[in-house]
Amino acid sequence: MNKKPHPLTQLTLRVLPFADAASDGLPLGQLLRLSLFQVSVGMASVMLLGTLNRVMIVELGVLATVVAVMIALPVLIAPFRALLGFRSDTHRSAIGWKRIPYLWFGSLWQMGGLAVMPFALLVLGGDPVHHVPFAGEVLAALAFLMTGLGLHMTQTAGLALASDRATDETRPRVVALLYVMFLLGMGLSAVIIGWLLRDFSPLRLVRVVQGAAVVGILLNLVALWKQESVRPMSKAERAAPRPRFSDAWAEFASRGQVRRLLLVVFLGTMAFNMQDVLLEPYGGEILGLSVSATTLLTAMWATGALIGFGLAGHWLARQANPYRIGGFGLVLGLAAFSCVIFADPMQSPPLFFAGAGLIGLGGGLFAVATLTAAMTLPVTGTAGRGLALGAWGAAQATAAGLSIMIGGTLRDVINTQALAGNLGEALNTPATGYSFVYHTEIALIFITLAALGPLVRTAARPTHSPGSPVRVGLADFPT
Secondary structure (H helix, E strand, O other): OOOOOOHHHHHHHHHOOOHHHOOOOOOHHHHHHHOHHHHHHHHHHHHHHHHHHHHHHHHOOOOHHHHHHHHHHHHHHHHHHHHHHHHHHHOOOOOOOOOHHHHHHHHHHHHHHHHHHHHHHHHHOOOOOOOOOOHHHHHHHHHHHHHHHHHHHHHHHHHHHHHHHOOOOOHHHHHHHHHHHHHHHHHHHHHHHHHHOOOOOHHHHHHHHHHHHHHHHHHHHHHHOOOOOOOOOOHHHHHOOOOOHHHHHHHHHOOOOHHHHHHHHHHHHHHHHOOOOOHHHHHHHOOOOOHHHHHHHHHHHHHHHHHHHHHHHHHHHOOOOHHHHHHHHHHHHHHHHHHHHHHHHHOOHHHHHHHHHHHHHHHHHHHHHHHHHHHOOOOOOOOOHHHHHHHHHHHHHHHHHHHHHHHHHHHHHHHHHHHOOOOOHHHOOOHHHHHHHHHHHHHHHHHHHHHHHHHHHHOOOOOOOOOOOOOOOHHHOOO
């Protein structure tokens, strides 16, 4: 006979966030400690995409084109996430670890990249004392590549480890906690680093960035400590031939509609992320919003994304077709970008903010639904969870990075032509470049819907029984 939980325990499980994510195999203390790697990844993401972006352009006077290239460099590592995940699936060591070595070496790469980055940026900015032709560009590129490699390796191995240790019943809540910790790491890091760099100087830049490198590896050390059980392997087991990545990938890609699903993920991510670096400038330059007002756009987007996550989880629990949910998210994207476009001629900031919220809502529904579909694929043979996780991360991260770079480039090229009068008098306005990008995203959404159609028709019904736990699968959600 099962013992009834104490009333105080029941209250704690109802009130304390994620308290019910713990299990016998992953107690709450170890879960919270493991989630610290997401804080580290969030901090590194803020450094690459936010803080250092602003420092290079404003304080160091680096050309925006060079900055855009540097920020896009970590995207070159993203396609290798599938290989990293596969290697962690099949890694062999004397003590039996699979995920920890990749988590550890990812932490080292991340720390190394951030450690040398401030010096590289000072040289890139034209430090007259240490001026060497092209040294700044080369060193900065290496620093961004090292940090990107460490970020991708750390997150791929860490999420796979968390997914391995979670049970089928607790996995949805475990992965939700990890996602929230990533957002928390980004938010806190942005506030703290921004405050520390309010009075900029080269020495302060070195201190802050290298301090972030030290904090990151300390967080990861605490996160990985005693998180993977020791399963000793014999010398013969370690010497046995390993499965080949090409064979594992061929097996994985042959399952059902895997290739089409990854194509949908790539196109949909492109459609929702091309505006990533344009919404705030659009609000300030075209609608005349203040800095504090445009800062609220991130909050609107995040709120919409979290609502989308909750709605998708609720509908999936009711055995809804995940591809239909993804399609509904894409349709919301059409409405979202229409609101953003019409905010200019109508001079309506509320319409603009509504569009930002709908972008988050539609993108959240699309991401969770397609990720759920990916994680319901059978994980057998040599194609393990790490490979599936890496394939998803490769498609999503590559599309996100490319779309940001393409969006900024399109805006600059179209605006140059428009303001020069080459596109006609009606389009001789700074809003033309922004509008072109938003219309491009609408076109991409229609293409994604066309690619998604066959998946909706061929999708199998969920096999779980009503009322049983549903694997939402956000453990594999990449940034």
